[in-house]
Amino acid sequence: MRWKWIVLCTTEQTVCCVDGQTLTDCACYGNDPSVDSVFADCSASGGRLTLTSVFRGAKLNSLSCPNPASDVDRDEAKCCTYNANDDCKIDLTSADVPNVYSDCTGSSTCTEQVTWMQTTGQCPQNVMSFTNYMCIDYECLPTTDELGFCDAAGTTLTSTTAYIADDNYPAGISHTDCCACVFTASANSATITIEVIEMTLYDVTTTCNQSILIESGTNTYTYNCTHNTDYTIQTLLTVTSTATVTLKNDATSVGNGRVWMRATVSNGGLTTTCGAVSTCPGDVTTTTTATAGEADSETATTTVESTATTEKTLIFGLSVTVSAVLISLGFIILALLFVLTCILCYLMGKKKKKKINIDGSSVMTVAPVIGNEYRQMPTNPERPERSRRSVPKVADVPPPYSEINDGIQNSTAPYSTKLGDGYGKSSAMSRPSARNGMFVYRQYENRNLTHDYNDGYHFPRVVSP
Structure with missing residues (x-):
């Protein structure tokens, strides 16, 4: 039972x-x-x-x-x-x-x-x-007070509560482009409350190809698949005197989605007419996105959204696509400039040379450092090339004092060759001060050329005892 x-x-x-x-x-x-x-x-x-x-x-x-x-x-x-x-x-x-x-x-x-x-x-x-x-x-x-969005008969419905639905409801929406219903209150001060009993717009695609647009005054409020109500009756908005509700459907979504709505006037009567329209509201105006369930959208704060035929802008009024391309080109140009700068710095550093004055008469040009090695290039072709770490060979036994004195006193012999190999022209000694005609030979010293023992050349020096 x-x-x-x-x-x-x-x-x-x-x-x-x-x-x-x-x-x-x-x-x-x-x-x-x-x-x-x-x-x-x-x-x-x-x-x-x-x-x-x-x-x-x-x-x-x-x-x-x-x-x-x-x-x-x-x-x-x-x-x-x-x-x-x-x-x-x-x-x-x-x-x-x-x-x-x-x-x-x-x-x-x-x-x-x-x-x-x-x-x-x-x-x-x-x-x-x-x-x-x-x-x-x-x-x-x-259903006696119900009209289809695309009502071809041009029926005029007069009541206090009107119902509208897609013409194939509860099956999928069958029309393409736009069909609209116009609600008009008999009293100018009357308000019209628009509710959705079911709004299940097609949401398989990410673009939401179905939408409901409500025009009131100069505003257009758009609802799409992100506002589906899950079979719960919700108030979309309340308007004054008149409103136009448009159901827009893309050709790729035919047979999908369901819409069933209700409009109630606060006082007086309500006239409803529905039918196909030649131009969809979103094709010619800037719409305002509203949230399903707001009590009074005429006074609610809304977010302006571009229409289907007006692409959103980002940089200097350019479209999002063009702006994205310009930003990408900018990053590419910056990357190329950075690479060119690095190459120029490398080439300039490689060609840079430093001049070193050795003794006032001879100049050495030192090549760039390669690892921990240095290479010296003599500018005087008559001077033999030496290793930076080489030390002049010094006689194991100092020469007799008589030979040193003879070399100093002999004005026709500007260079002394008695001190062993490795001295050359630059090894000439300055005239020392004599004391008892005796001189002391001290290797690794020289009054004219002085370098640290670990870093440069070393020459002997003759000083008085």
């Missing part, structure tokens, strides 16, 4: 459907789909279904309800109806039971087999560990 619970609107109730009734249907979890399924029906009133809630329930363990139920032990009155005092109730969203919401919303009837779930962590321990029934609450909304 099946039970259908009908809750009629009374003055004490706070929740009621537009038609004057809220319907609830529950069923046990079991193995017979013909019996263990929830059933919603609006065919008697010629309306469409909209779900207000879907939930699973679990009974107290003390009731000993069968789970799953069968024809032998099924007791719907005892085990498969909701008791707010004792039962554990778990609400379900469209993400939990997507088929229930998609199959029932917008239809005149629907049947969905009951499913179950664990209650651990969500219910008290004194109830069953698995849910044993499921219920749906729904309303029946009229």
Whole structure:
């Protein structure tokens, strides 16, 4: 035996459907789909279904309800109806039971087999560990006050509440380009509240090829697949006196997406007309992106967004694509300049030379350092090349004093060759001060050329004792 619970609107109730009734249907979890399924029906009133809630329930363990139920032990009155005092109730969203919401919303009837779930962590321990029934609450909304977006008959609807939907609803949107509905309040001061009962715009592609555009005054508010409402009734915005709602559909999205909306006037009457339009609002105006659910978008702060035919700008009014290309070229040019600078610095450093004055008469040019090695290039071709670390050979035994004195006193012999190899022209000694005609020979010293022993040349020096 099946039970259908009908809750009629009374003055004490706070929740009621537009038609004057809220319907609830529950069923046990079991193995017979013909019996263990929830059933919603609006065919008697010629309306469409909209779900207000879907939930699973679990009974107290003390009731000993069968789970799953069968024809032998099924007791719907005892085990498969909701008791707010004792039962554990778990609400379900469209993400939990997507088929229930998609199959029932917008239809005149629907049947969905009951499913179950664990209650651990969500219910008290004194109830069953698995849910044993499921219920749906729904309303029946009229179709007598409904027009299609592309109404070809040019119907004018006069009422206080008007419904609009895509012409193929609840199947996928069938038209291309744009169709629009115009709402006009009979009283100039009246406000019009625009709601979506279902807005499931096609979101498989990242571009959201379907959109709803609401024009009010000089503003256009755009809603796309990022604003889908997941089968929840939401208020989009409230406008004054008049509004135009356009459904735009790209040719690549035909057969996908669903839209069902409602407009309610605050006072007086509401006139509604719908039909195809030759130009979509987004093709000629700058739109304003609004957020689904804002109470009064006429005064709400919105974000300006470029239309489909006006590409966003980034640098000096140029398009995003051109700006990106210019930025990329700039980075490439900077990288090339950096590489050229490094090459020039390397070449200049390689050619740089340093001049060193050795004794006032001879200049040495030293090549750049290569590792830890140095190479000396003599500028005087008559002077033999020497290693930087070489030390002049010095006589093991000092020459007799008489030879030194003879060399100094002999003005025709400007160079002394008595001091051994390695002295050359630059080894001429300055005239010393004589004391008793005696001189002391000290190697590794010289008054004219003095270098540190570890870094340069070393010459002997003759001084008086």
